[in-house]
Amino acid sequence: MTAGYNEDLAYIHDVGFRDYALKSTPGILEILKQHQIGSGLIVDLGCGSGLSAEILTQAGYQALGIDISAAMIAIAQARVPTANFRVESLFTAEIPSCAAVISIGECLSYAFDANSDAVLDSLFQRIYHALSPGGVFIFDVVVPGHVAPRETLKSFTEGEDWIVLVEKQEDPTQQTLTRRIITLRKVDGLYRRTDEVHRQRLFDRYTLSEALNRKGFQVAVSDRYGAFSLLPARMAVCAHKII
Numbered sequence: 732m733t734a735g736y737n738e739d740l741a742y743i744h745d746v747g748f749r750d751y752a753l754k755s756t757p758g759i760l761e762i763l764k765q766h767q768i769g770s771g772l773i774v775d776l777g778c779g780s781g782l783s784a785e786i787l788t789q790a791g792y793q794a795l796g797i798d799i800s801a802a803m804i805a806i807a808q809a810r811v812p813t814a815n816f817r818v819e820s821l822f823t824a825e826i827p828s829c830a831a832v833i834s835i836g837e838c839l840s841y842a843f844d845a846n847s848d849a850v851l852d853s854l855f856q857r858i859y860h861a862l863s864p865g866g867v868f869i870f871d872v873v874v875p876g877h878v879a880p881r882e883t884l885k886s887f888t889e890g891e892d893w894i895v896l897v898e899k900q901e902d903p904t905q906q907t908l909t910r911r912i913i914t915l916r917k918v919d920g921l922y923r924r925t926d927e928v929h930r931q932r933l934f935d936r937y938t939l940s941e942a943l944n945r946k947g948f949q950v951a952v953s954d955r956y957g958a959f960s961l962l963p964a965r966m967a968v969c970a971h972k973i974i
């Protein structure tokens with residue numbers, strides 16, 4: 732069912748773009764401590780290659796990672812054998828009773844499958860229901876402002892055995908960001924090309940906060956996880972299920 736993060740992009744994300752998870756998770760641990768959540772199950776929606784799950788388990792939490800990409804989950808399972816992982820869409824996954832839910836790296840913005848207001852509303856409802864009293868739902872999403880209207884932003888990043896080329900466009904009418912991604916990965920001495928298109932939904936701070944408030948969450952919005960500042964045009968949210 733994967734529409735993105737197939738084998739080569741999953742590998743490249745894990746080796747070349749791990750900083751986001753590695754720098755966000757310590758800030759998330761701080762938020763958990765501020766809410767007196769020192770143990771229990773943390774559900775990681777869009778867990779990717781398990782980088783956060785590894786830090787969480789080392790800190791004494793149990794982790795369940797859910798990701799739509801089988802390639803990501805394969806890396807995650809090898810990295811953290813003591814955590815549980817499932818290949819599933821976060822928008823339809825059953826969320827077990829837990830102390831906290833996290834979703835790092837704008838996973839809620841992706842539109843690989845049914846990403847609509849109604850689906851999001853149902854997700855917030857299920858998360859609220861699954862959280863213990865005092866639990867938190869911590870996540871970040873993409874907001875408008877990545878690319879100027881009618882402009883195309885092109886960039887490339889390279890590693891030892893890979894290159895990734897990205898072309899980004901924002902559609903203010905549809906409130907979407909489209910990333911066209913070409914990966915080149917060296918396999919058996921030759922570079923293998925793959926293409927992916929990621930469409931992401933751009934969120935409005937007030938609409939998102941209101942949707943969470945309606946479920947009973949108290950919402951705090953930020954541009955950082957602890958000491959780690961998010962990249963531009965991202966927003967971090969901490970939704971608290973008040974006791």
Ligand SMILES: C[S@@+](CC[C@H](N)C(=O)[O-])C[C@H]1O[C@@H](n2cnc3c(N)ncnc32)[C@H](O)[C@@H]1O
Nearest residue numbers: 752777778779798799800820821835836838841
């Ligand atoms: C930018 S990566 C972040 C991965 C990880 N959280 C990290 O910080 O390293 C986004 C992740 O969201 C996952 N994703 C996107 N849409 C999803 C969905 N509907 N259900 C589950 N996972 C999804 C992708 O497969 C990918 O692993």
